Amino acid sequence: MEIKVIMMVRKLNFSIVFHFHQPVDNFDHVIENAYEKSYLPLLEVIKAHPKIKVGLHYTGSLLEWLVEKHPEYIDMIKELNDNDQIEILSGGFYEPILAVIPDEDKLGQINLLKNFISENFGTKSYGFWLAERIWEPHLPRILELADLKYILIDDFHLKANGLSQEETFYPYITEEQGSKVTVVPINEQLRYLTPWKMAEKSLEYLSQFPSEKGDRIITLIDDAEKMGVWPAGDRTTYDICFGKGYDGTPWLEKFFNLLEEADWLNVITIKEYLDKFKPKGLVYMPTASYDKMSYWVLPTNARKKVENLIKKARKDEIPYSKDILEFVKGGFWRGFLKKYHESNAMHKKMLYVRDKLKLVENLHGFTSSGKQIKAIKNAWRELYKGQGNDPYWHGQFGGIYFGFMRQSIYHHLIHAEKILENIMQSYKQPITPSIRTNDIDFDGRNEILMETKNLNVYISSFHGGSIFEIDEKGKQQNILNVLQRRKEAYHEEKLKLPYDRWRKYAFMDHFTIEKINFENLINDSYEECGDFVDSQYKYDIEQDAQILKANLWKIGFIKIDNQEHELKIKKEYELSEDKPEINIRNSFKNLNNEEIKIKFITEIPFYLSGDTAKIHIKTEELDFPLDENKKFSASKIDILAEDLNLGIKIKFDEENTIFKYDLYTFISTDGSKDSIYQGTSLTIVKDLRLIPNEKINFNIQLKIYSVEN
Incomplete structure (x- = not known):
């Protein structure tokens, strides 16, 4: 298709940036598929078009994988950089949401990636890739300290501030306490055109905006994975971008050819543009991200309302549709920490471990010459891995719904913690055993933290x-x-999905008069007769040498036939420094x-591995795979995850009725709908007959053990 430009003197600057990312600890086969279907062919097409200059951003977790698995690809990047065809952008090494980690860690993550780029590609980074474009107004100070000159921000931010579309074709300066950074807008319309429409459509869009001054810039920012591994109806974007395209020609090849033919376009890097043109002026932006992120973060009912409003506005079905699309937005990213308490638990665990890290670093982190010791460096690296953003939220992709990603966060944070314990032990200053109260989740109430060299046990x-x-x-x-x-x-009522009334914590105290079966357990639909669940228990804690104890109790009520019966529950959690077990009385x-x-109903939920086929459960009489729901009686249960060589042994003081069932969630992710394993519940159901003033005891021993290879 021929693009006609009436005034040939009118010019437009155009920049492309591709963002390459894989979550920390993602599966090798997933990354390899992205490499073969996206990363490699994308770089090969760029190399075949030396007139097309692009920006590239790689997250550190992916770069580490490429160094190990495909060092030849690293050489390709270096060659393109040496030929002055690409600009390499920096970011947080493990792709954290920069705004929600401590300032020192912001700089630590940024410098890790800057140093990697300098050491491996021999170049300096000027631009910053902001993970998920989560902008908060305090960031300019950090970026200036990191010696980064510009940041990419969605034009959605600027339009919501009252700027017109044409005004978003220029960069701006923003500042915080005198620290400044240049803001380069990302064009939303182009993101929705590429590669979902024929390449000519993108050129038609661009052809509307050349100017006589030639000082405008439109920036296309896209995920590299979108150019190869995203679903596209009955095919993938690999077929669109590198296969048949829409007309028998690979989309990306055609797009680059059209760019080369358009003599009214200057296809340059952002740094080249900023070296030539000054920012348009000053701008201040509120907290923001791309439009969909601001909807995803909202509580479910609010999200449905906003998305319905936006849908109607896009169809021009309601008054002021254009104004609604321009100014209406939802929440901001930190809302995920409220929406999903599991996300908050990981985030606050990270801050808690970090406090320990700073304490140990101040005590023993440096040699006499002031050089940081290797173990402390390793602990920081593990902490940074625990800050990777992917498992902390849910939007277009699975995120927090992927158990293996949540486990990755915990793995690295616990590893960092263990490194610190080993350092202190080497100085004969052990920090376990320990029991303390601390508001670890920032809900205004103290939790009980029991820590030994084998286990951490946190009690609410x-x-x-x-x-x-x-x-x-x-x-x-x-x-x-x-x-x-x-x-x-996105859940439809007709699906009749099961939801949990309470958090999936262990050893909550439930009471019911109903007959219990798999249906009312899995659907969490039995009548709760007590007031003990999700209620405040009184407590005290004690430590006797190597033994830790947390005592909790409550006087509450059980309601039967509209009559309340007063009941006192006491429970004691005991840990020993040398044993990987918890005694619950x-x-x-x-x-x-x-x-x-x-x-009486109490539950032991657990997640060992997402590969349920490799987990088996044994009792005195049974041996069955995890993915089989079963009701049984036992006084001993042994659960073993063969892929982790990790097991759980549970021993009761008498035989009990157990319902074992798996927990699944239904999620919409990446264009498909899936049922995702979230864990397994061992639910103990016990008939109690309590005569007046009688006390009945019920004891459990929970042992977590590693199997040596």
């Missing part, structure tokens, strides 16, 4: 005296990494003058 007195985290330090796994099933905006006392007959 506010959520029914339950355990919400058990870290096994040998394999560095949180075995309570189980996601609560909750309603999402429960007692129930009827404080009434009448007998109480009730079913």
Whole structure:
């Protein structure tokens, strides 16, 4: 297709930046597929068009993989850089949401990637890739300290500030406390055109905006994975970009050819543009990201309302549709820490481990000459890996719904913690065993933190005296990494999906008079007769040499036939420094003058591995795979994850009825809809007959163990 430009003197600057990213610890076969279908062919097409200059941003986790698996690809990047065809952008090494990590870590992550780029490609980075474009107004100070000159921001931010479309064709300066950075807008319209429409459509769009001054710039920013591995109806974008395209010609090849033919376009890097043209002026932006992110972060009902409003506005079905599209936005990224308490738990665990790291670093982190010791460097690296953004949220991709990604965060944070314990032990200053109270999740209430050399056990007195985290330090796994099933905006009522009324914590105290079966357990639909779940328990803690104890109790009520019966529950959690086990001692006392007959239900949820085929459960009489739901009676249970060589042994003081069932969530991700494994529940159902003033005991021993190869 021939693009006609009436005034040949009118020019437009055009920059392309491709963003390459893989989450920390993603599966090799997934990354290899992206390499073969996107990363390699994309770079080959760029190399074949030396007149097309582009910006490239690679996250550190992907660069580490490329160095190990495809060093020849690293050489290709270096060759393109040496030929002055590309500009390499920096960012946070492990792709954190920069705004929500401490300032020192912001600089640490940025400098890691800047140094990698300098050492491996022999170049300096001037531009900054902001993960998920999560902008907060305090960032200019950090970017100036990191000696970075510009940042890429969605034009959505600027339009919401009242700028016209034409005004977003220029960069601007923003500042914080006198620290400044240049803001380069990302064009939203082009992101939706490429590669979803014929390449000519992108050129038609660009052809509207050349100017006589020739000082405008339109920037196309896209995920490299979008150019190869994203679904596209009944095919993938690999077929579009490198295969048949829309007319028998590979889309990317055709797009680059059209760019080369357009003599009214200057296809240059952003740095080249900024070396030639000054920013348009000053701008200030509120917290923001791309438009969809601001909808995804909202609570489910609010998200549905906003998305419905935007949908109607795009179809021009309501008054002021254009104004709504320009100015209406949702929340900002930090809302995910509220929306998903599991995300908040990981984030606050990261901050907690970081506090330990700073303490140990200040004590023993440097040699007499002031050089940082290797173990501390390793601990920082593990902490940074635990800041990678992917498992902390959910939008177009699975994110927090992928159990293996959540486990990756915990693995690196626990590993960092273990490194610190080893450092202190080497100085004969052990920091375990330890029991303390601390508001680790920042909800205004203290939690109980029990720590030994083998385990961390975190207890919430506010959520029914339950355990919400058990870290096994040998394999560095949180075995309570189980996601609560909750309603999402895209869930249809006709699906009748099960949701959890309460968080999936261990050892909550439930009571019911209903007959219990798989249906009302899996659907979480049985009648709750007690007021103990998700309620405040009183507590005290004690430490006797190598033994840690947390005692919790509550006087509450059980409601049967509209009559309330007073009941006292006490439970004691005990850990020993030298044993990887938790002893749980429960007692129930009827404080009434009448007998109480009730079913007591408590749950041990767990997540060991997403590969459920490699997990088996054994009792005195049974041996069955994890993916088989089963009701059984046992006094001993042994669960082994063969791929991790990690197991859980559970011992009761008497035989109990157990319902074992798996927990799945239904998610919409990357154009498909999937049922995703989130963990397994071992639910103990026990008939209690409590005579007045009688106390009944119920004891459990939970042992987490590693199997040596």
